[in-house]
Amino acid sequence: MNQELENQLKQDAKTIQAQAAARLADPAFSAQLVTLLSEQPHSRHRLKQRSWLFGMAAVISLTVLVWMGLQTPESTPVAPSFVVSRTLDFNLKQVPQSVEAKINQPLVQEQQAIMADLKALKEQLLSI
Amino acid sequence: MTEQQLITQAQQGATNCFTQLVASYQARLYSYLLARCQNSQDADDVLQETFISAFKYLKSYDAQWQFSTWLFTIARRILSKIKTVYHLTIDAIAGHEHITEEDPFALDQHNIWHIIKQDLQPSSYDVMWFFYVEQSSIKEIAHIMNQSESWVKTNLHRSKMKLSNNAALELMLEGE
Numbered sequence: 001m002n003q004e005l006e007n008q009l010k011q012d013a014k015t016i017q018a019q020a021a022a023r024l025a026d027p028a029f030s031a032q033l034v035t036l037l038s039e040q041p042h043s044r045h046r047l048k049q050r051s052w053l054f055g056m057a058a059v060i061s062l063t064v065l066v067w068m069g070l071q072t073p074e075s076t077p078v079a080p081s082f083v084v085s086r087t088l089d090f091n092l093k094q095v096p097q098s099v100e101a102k103i104n105q106p107l108v109q110e111q112q113a114i115m116a117d118l119k120a121l122k123e124q125l126l127s128i
Numbered sequence: 129m130t131e132q133q134l135i136t137q138a139q140q141g142a143t144n145c146f147t148q149l150v151a152s153y154q155a156r157l158y159s160y161l162l163a164r165c166q167n168s169q170d171a172d173d174v175l176q177e178t179f180i181s182a183f184k185y186l187k188s189y190d191a192q193w194q195f196s197t198w199l200f201t202i203a204r205r206i207l208s209k210i211k212t213v214y215h216l217t218i219d220a221i222a223g224h225e226h227i228t229e230e231d232p233f234a235l236d237q238h239n240i241w242h243i244i245k246q247d248l249q250p251s252s253y254d255v256m257w258f259f260y261v262e263q264s265s266i267k268e269i270a271h272i273m274n275q276s277e278s279w280v281k282t283n284l285h286r287s288k289m290k291l292s293n294n295a296a297l298e299l300m301l302e303g304e
Contacts, residue, residue, distance in 0.1 A: 002288060004301045005240075006260060012240045013159070013261040020159040023168065033154075033176055034147055037183055 131195065139186050146186070150179050153199055160200065160257055163241045164207060164250070167234055174210055178203040197268045204254065204272065240297070247294055252287045259284055 024030060129137070129145075131152070138146035157178060161171035181202050182189075189198050235242040245253060251273060258264045258272060270277045291297055 002292070005288065005291060005297075008240045008301055009256065009260045013163075013257075015239060016163050016235065016241060017155065017159045020155055020162050023162075024154055024158060029172070030154075033150065033179060036176055036180060037146065037150070038143060040180055040183055 132191065135186070135189065135191075135195065138183075139189070143183075146183055149195070153196060154179070156196060156262065157199055157203060159261070161203065161207070163235060163257060164253070170210060174203060174206050177206045177210075181206065193271055194264075194268060196262070197264070197272055200258070200262075200272045201274075238300075240300070243297060243300070244291055244294075247290055247297075248287055252283055255280060255283050256287055 129148075131149070134145045134149055138149060154175065158171060158175050161174050162168060165171040165174065178199060182199060189195070237243075241257075244256070248256065255269055255273065258269045259266075264272070266277050266280050269280045273280065275283075
């Protein structure tokens with residue numbers, strides 16, 4: 001039974017294969033498939049071809065961003081207590097000194113005012 | 129040009145090379161689909177979809193498997209989707225068993241592959257086709273079916289046992 005079954009399966013498969021061949025022999029049928037294939041974008045290949053464009057675009061974007069970041073904005077009067085520099089082009093040694101000077105300025109002025117008052121009081125006391 | 133060279137060229141976008149591959153395999157693939165599908169129109173659709181998918185995802189082809197194995201794997205996946213849609217649509221519209229128009233390329237009702245379709249699940253039918261007609265190895269069949277090799281062997285054995293118990297089939301074979 002098994003051998004007969006196997007033989008019959010193979011024999012009848014040949015009939016199906018002959019049917020398939022007859023169908024595929026139709027030029028219109030084959031042409032339709034070729035047309036469909038030619039219309040398909042070979043997406044992965046084209047993506048690879050265009051990948052250098054994406055890289056270029058990324059480099060240009062980064063360059064523009066860095067250039068914009070390097071542009072020093074016009075300086076505006078800032079409160080002595082809080083000074084935030086936006087520019088990357090600054091003298092590292094000067095920053096602490098300038099910040100310190102600006103923070104200490106009012107304190108120094110007040111100190112000088114107090115010393116002046118104390119001098120005046122001393123003179124008044126001595127004159128008594 | 130060898131098949132591997134054709135595949136390599138096709139992977140790089142050579143459509144004419146892929147067309148040659150299509151010409152090499154379409155007969156085998158279409159035979160399987162004619163046996164498997166309800167009608168030749170479904171077989172036509174699946175054949176086209178299979179080659180379009182193969183062209184689209186050609187770079188994912190793994191050369192450790194035969195090219196035919198890869199094509200049959202794609203075809204089975206598409207076939208399962210189309211059959212689902214087919215049954216849902218036809219049943220919803222007709223409300224009863226759909227009577228197809230005469231299909232010149234439909235399987236002959238006396239063809240054993242038409243007869244055993246009534247007895248076997250689609251997966252078992254496929255295993256039988258790949259083993260007896262395609263003469264694929266158990267390993268290749270397991271890859272197509274996405275199953276283990278032991279599953280394939282067991283499935284094959286059970287299918288043969290089941291068909292052996294089919295009295296009508298036995299009569300037909302004895303009558304040959």
